[in-house]
Amino acid sequence: MAHTSQSSRRGAALLASTVAALGLLTACGNGGQGTSPESVSGTAAPATGNASSTDTSDTSAAPSGTGSSPASQTGGAATGGGSSTGSAKTGSATAAGTRCHTSELSASVGANNPGAGQENFPIVLTNKSGRTCTVRGYPGAAFVNASGTQLGPDPQRESGSTAATVTLKPGQSAWAGLTFSNPEISGAKTATPAALLVTPPDERDSLKVAWTSGAVPVSGNASSVRLNVFSAGTGV
Numbered sequence: 273m274a275h276t277s278q279s280s281r282r283g284a285a286l287l288a289s290t291v292a293a294l295g296l297l298t299a300c301g302n303g304g305q306g307t308s309p310e311s312v313s314g315t316a317a318p319a320t321g322n323a324s325s326t327d328t329s330d331t332s333a334a335p336s337g338t339g340s341s342p343a344s345q346t347g348g349a350a351t352g353g354g355s356s357t358g359s360a361k362t363g364s365a366t367a368a369g370t371r372c373h374t375s376e377l378s379a380s381v382g383a384n385n386p387g388a389g390q391e392n393f394p395i396v397l398t399n400k401s402g403r404t405c406t407v408r409g410y411p412g413a414a415f416v417n418a419s420g421t422q423l424g425p426d427p428q429r430e431s432g433s434t435a436a437t438v439t440l441k442p443g444q445s446a447w448a449g450l451t452f453s454n455p456e457i458s459g460a461k462t463a464t465p466a467a468l469l470v471t472p473p474d475e476r477d478s479l480k481v482a483w484t485s486g487a488v489p490v491s492g493n494a495s496s497v498r499l500n501v502f503s504a505g506t507g508v
Contacts, residue, residue, distance in 0.1 A: 347412040347473040371408075371474055372440060376401035379470040379479035382447070382507050389457045393485065394447040394507025395470055395499075399440035407502050409435040411448050412471030412478070415463070415488055415497075423463045424490030427497040435501045447507035449500035455487060458494035462487035473502065 382394035395411055410433075415423040427450065438446040455462045464487045469478040489495035 347471045347475060348409050370404075370406045372397070372399060372401075372405035372472060374472055374475045374477040374479060376403075376405060377472055377479065379481050381450075381468060381481050381483070381485070384485055385507075386454070389454050390451050391454055391485075393450045395450050395468075396445050396447045396506050397440075397470070397472055397479075397502070398445040399442055402442055404439060404441045406437050406439050407446050407473050408437045409473040410499050410501055411473065412469075413450060413497075413499060414469045414478075415465035415483065415490075416467050416469055417463070418466040423465055424488070424495065424497065427499045430498045430500045433501045436503070438502050438504050444504075445506050446502040446504055448502045449507070450497065451500075452489055452497040453494040455489045455495075458489065459492065460489035460495035461492040463490045464488070 376399060377397045378400050380396045380398070382396055385392045385394075395413065397407060397411070399405060410429050413427050417423055430449075430451075440446060450468075453460065465483040468481045468483050470481055471478045488497065
């Protein structure tokens with residue numbers, strides 16, 4: 273009886289050792305597989321768009337007359353002038369759709385209207401196209417000799433001028449004033465131009481107008497030539 277009990281105890285101990293060994297083997301074998309790692313909160317998600325895509329905001333260039341180009345090359349709107357409303361993008365789209373282009377205009381210079389030691393000439397743009405278009409702001413202007421070389425500095429824009437949009441139906445005109453002090457009074461050095469180059473507002477191509485009004489100031493005392501914004505009509 274005692275022998276049987278001892279045998280039973282040895283059998284139970286052996287069984288327990290076997291079970292423990294099997295458990296250890298199972299644990300070791302399962303460690304190489306594991307489970308999928310959990311997502312860590314806050315980890316950035318993969319990019320879902322084109323990394324090189326460009327900004328879709330309006331990046332249109334400013335109209336040519338509002339940059340740093342000289343007045344002899346470009347005309348432009350008066351800063352802060354007018355009463356147009358709405359977003360800049362809408363305004364730009366409207367201006368681009370209705371603006372008179374150089375090819376649609378003819379240019380002329382009206383008769384001098386002198387006063388108080390000043391010489392005053394209207395620069396006139398006439399719509400020669402078959403559509404209605406608009407001009408707004410200053411012209412560009414430059415006196416040139418027969419070979420096309422500019423005489424004197426760029427004319428200056430008259431401060432305090434307020435731009436207004438001038439609508440031109442086919443055949444209608446707008447004018448802007450070109451003024452300078454009489455050289456005989458101011459004592460400025462002069463030259464006699466062959467032509468005046470006129471550039472419509474926000475355009476880069478010029479119109480050439482023969483200059484038949486004699487000498488203009490090009491340097492020295494009170495030699496500045498000044499420009500005003502466009503108004504409706506011919507300035508007469």
